[in-house]
Amino acid sequence: MAFSHLASSLVLLTLTSSSLFFLQPHPTNADSLITCNFDRIYNFGDSLSDTGNLIREKPIGPTTAYARLPYGETFFKHTTGRCSNGRLMIDFIAQASGLPFLNPYLEKDADFKHGVNFAVAAAAALTTEDLAKMNVIDTLTNSSLAVQLDWMSKQCIIERGFDGETTQKACCGIGGDYNFDVTNMCSSEVPVCPDPNRFISWDGIHLTEAAYKRMAEWLIVDVVPKLQCCN
Numbered sequence: 001m002a003f004s005h006l007a008s009s010l011v012l013l014t015l016t017s018s019s020l021f022f023l024q025p026h027p028t029n030a031d032s033l034i035t036c037n038f039d040r041i042y043n044f045g046d047s048l049s050d051t052g053n054l055i056r057e058k059p060i061g062p063t064t065a066y067a068r069l070p071y072g073e074t075f076f077k078h079t080t081g082r083c084s085n086g087r088l089m090i091d092f093i094a095q096a097s098g099l100p101f102l103n104p105y106l107e108k109d110a111d112f113k114h115g116v117n118f119a120v121a122a123a124a125a126l127t128t129e130d131l132a133k134m135n136v137i138d139t140l141t142n143s144s145l146a147v148q149l150d151w152m153s154k155q156c157i158i159e160r161g162f163d164g165e166t167t168q169k170a171c172c173g174i175g176g177d178y179n180f181d182v183t184n185m186c187s188s189e190v191p192v193c194p195d196p197n198r199f200i201s202w203d204g205i206h207l208t209e210a211a212y213k214r215m216a217e218w219l220i221v222d223v224v225p226k227l228q229c230c231n
Contacts (some may be wrong), residue, residue: 012140013042032098033097040115041094044148047121049090052081052104054121057141064140066121083121088115105151116155118148160214163198170204171196 043049047066055067065071072079075086081104082088090099094115102117103110122140124131127147131138158164167177171193175181178201184190186203193199197210208213 013044032052033093036097038099040113040116041090041097041099041102042152043090043117043119044152045090046123047083049088049117049119050081050083050104050121050123051056051088051090051117051119053104053106053117053119053143054141055079055081056104056106057120057143058138077141081121090119105148105155110153112159117151118151120148123148124169150200158202161210162200166193166199168201169199170201171199171208172203178204 028078047054053061055061055064061067066079066081066083068079070085071084072082078083082091087101094101099114100111102115103112105116105118120141120143122138123143123145124138125145127144128138128142140220154164154167157167170186172186172190173181174181174184179193180203185205186192196202196208199208200211202208202211
């Protein structure tokens, strides 16, 4: 199952901020992270690690300098949305882990089997609303860290086999944005979705069998072995 595979895999989460930058000597082993057996990397951040999200945010992104040469000229020989002449720190981390470069979350139909890059150039840790209260206006993007975390939540739900468009909707229910009405809850008189296995919520309060199964798999595969109570 996709969920059990994810639960038992090693995942590297990285957060690159413009306020932190580490300069280290050249590593003696460029593949030093391969022994960690990371299956995928999820990255958050700003222009230091954006691999192409900002340039896909219309209308401003495609008009920025990052969408054109000379950005990207050294390694890729074409623009990728990276704010550099070539690879970024996150690219070297991926290579050292034996993984392909991370595709940006906003790239349509991209391959996310080995992780996702949620970073957006010019993104702030605070939300647009919080910045506005301090009279700070971000003119390039609204994709704050909170937005990026929401993207990851949706992506993880999709990776577990659920429908990303119906994550908060009830399978058995009717009414409103979430197929839920407390005065007209799931019953033999209420419509049921065609495929409950694609839904997390069964009736707006309880989960579907598929959701419970994946939660149990996580406990059995990942948590229980750490308790060291089973042979």
